[in-house]
Amino acid sequence: MPYALYYWPTIQGRGEFVRLALEEAGVPYDDVARGPEPDGGVPAMLALIDGDSVPHPPFAPPFLRAGRLLIGQTATILLFLGDRHGLAPKTESGRLWVHQIQLTLADLVVEAHDTHHPIASSLYYEDQKPEAARRAESFRNERIPKFLGWCETVLERSGGPWLGGRRVTYADLSLFQAVEGLRFAFPKTMKRQERKSPRVVALRDAVAARPRIAAYLASERRIPFNQMGIFRHYPELDP
Amino acid sequence: MPYALYYWPTIQGRGEFVRLALEEAGVPYDDVARGPEPDGGVPAMLALIDGDSVPHPPFAPPFLRAGRLLIGQTATILLFLGDRHGLAPKTESGRLWVHQIQLTLADLVVEAHDTHHPIASSLYYEDQKPEAARRAESFRNERIPKFLGWCETVLERSGGPWLGGRRVTYADLSLFQAVEGLRFAFPKTMKRQERKSPRVVALRDAVAARPRIAAYLASERRIPFNQMGIFRHYPELDP
Known part of the structure; x- marks a missing residue:
């Protein structure tokens, strides 16, 4: 296997943005923490975070091993994979722009997470429900419209069909995933929002229809959304 | 001027990470929103966010104009400046590692901001004080130790004196700024934490002593910390 991905085995989470890029690239990878111990499993992942001899210790999952490289932070992994597998433009201007889009989507993901964990990740949702x-009210009414409105503008100006223009990039895969996550977590809000975001919806559909992505989504490799991930559906947060 | 930086004129905020890199690089830049209208001021900045003809519209400040390039997202700007001005390693492995560190520091900055704005950036602190x-309690007790503990480990393994090893990078400037911000916002917590973070403190001092940084910090270009920025001092959040 050219790549080993390390991420929590039971959720899509941030690892999913990496999985989508690996799947679209069509490269084999070992999803290590989903494999059996001792070579796999969560202990194999934590050993690289806590191990005394890792020169570049990741702060948190996901991280990717590629030969001698051990790369953490979702957007850094995508920067690397984008260059290697034609999922990013080759020009400096294009590469930076796609990375800028990715980091903006990463900000959206943090905010989506914090709707159910506004106080502390170490507490249960049940311990921070009023907050x-x-x-979530602010996220639904202000932030989702702002983020998806910006994506709509980017798509309008790129000439489409992709965020960066005529070629698909890792940022497109990430926007697909963000839309899927928002649909799962905030279905009522998204039903209203999507009427104002036709280009975003078209991009989501175009990503889902790409042969490798479609095969992945239909496979057991795609973990379903659930109530442990970043995107969670609490009906009271989407009234 | 080779560069034009666009950021809010009265705070350090995220723009400060870019200012520090520009100052260390020793390149002239126009801090546009701090200049007089009509060429400067906040309207000149907002025109690039809201303008209909900007091909790569930034989602939010800071952003940097470099010739034809308009680059947003702090870490993307630093990726660009690091390559151009010797503030990043030249190897792929080194470049990715420094970027990974930067993104981890960016996560810390988001969490520092959210201590005083856990509900919504659009509300005043006074509207979200209990939250x-x-x-802030979780940030002080869990997150600051985790982030600075990780930085300490990175410095230990790098062989020092810098996060990436023997040469200073933009990530070092960013860690300096993070420590300064945390000291301003959480002085009591930091007094305790710094005893466990000798390498981080030494790096902070080494950055402050670099001639161009020292000159910058003593100049009027350095905006003092205040209660409008990302790092704010509310005594009740640092009891």
Whole structure:
């Protein structure tokens, strides 16, 4: 296997943005923490975070091993994979622009997470429900429209069909995943929002229809959304 | 001027990470929103966010104009400046590692901001004080130790004196700024934490002593910390 991906085995989470890029690239990878111990499993992942001899210790999953490289932070992994597998433009201007889009989507993902964990990731949702209700209100009414409105503008100006123009990049895969996550977590809000975001919806559909992505989504490799991931559906947060 | 930086004129905020890199590089730049209208001021900045003809519209400040390039997202700007001005390693492995560190520091900055704005950036601190007290508690007790502990480990393994090893990079400037911000916002917590973070403190001092940085910090170009920025000092959040 050219690549080993390390991420929590039961959720899509941030690892999913990497999985989508690997799947679209069509390269084999070992999803290590989903494999059996001792070579796989969560202990194999944590050994690289906690190990004393890792020269570049990741702060948190996901991280990717590629030969001698051990790369953490979702957007850094995508920067690397984008260059290697034609999922990013070759020009400096294009590469930076796609990375800028990715980091903006990463900001959206943090905010989506914080709707159910506005106080502390170390606490349960049940321990921060009133705060979550307030944060989610702002996220639904202000932040989703702002983020998806910006994506719509980017697509309008790129000439389409992709965020960077005529060629698909890792940022497109990430926007697909963000839309899927928002649909799962905030279905009522998204039903209204999507009427104002036709280009975003078309991009989502175009990503889902790409042969390798479609095969992946239909496979057991795609973990379903659930109530442990970044995107969670609490009906009271999407009234 | 080779560069034009666009950021809010009265705060350090995220723009400060870019200013520090520009200052260390010793390149002239126009801090546009701090200049007089009509060429400067906040309207000149907002025109690039809201303008209909900007092909790569930034989502938010800071952003940097470099010739034809318009680059947003702090870490993307630093990726660009690091390559151009010797503030990043030349090897792929080194470049990715420094970027990974930068993105981890960016996560810390988001969490520092959210201690005083856990519910919504669009509300005043006074409208979210109980939530801020809870979030700050977790930030002080869990997150600051985790982030600075990780930085300490990175410095230990790099062989020092810098995060990436023997040469200073933009990530070092960013860690300096993060420490300065945390000291301003959480002086009591940091007094305790710094005893466990000798390498981080030494790096902070080494950055402050670099001639161009020292000159910058003593100049009027350095905006003092204040209660409008990302790092704010509310005594009740640092009891």
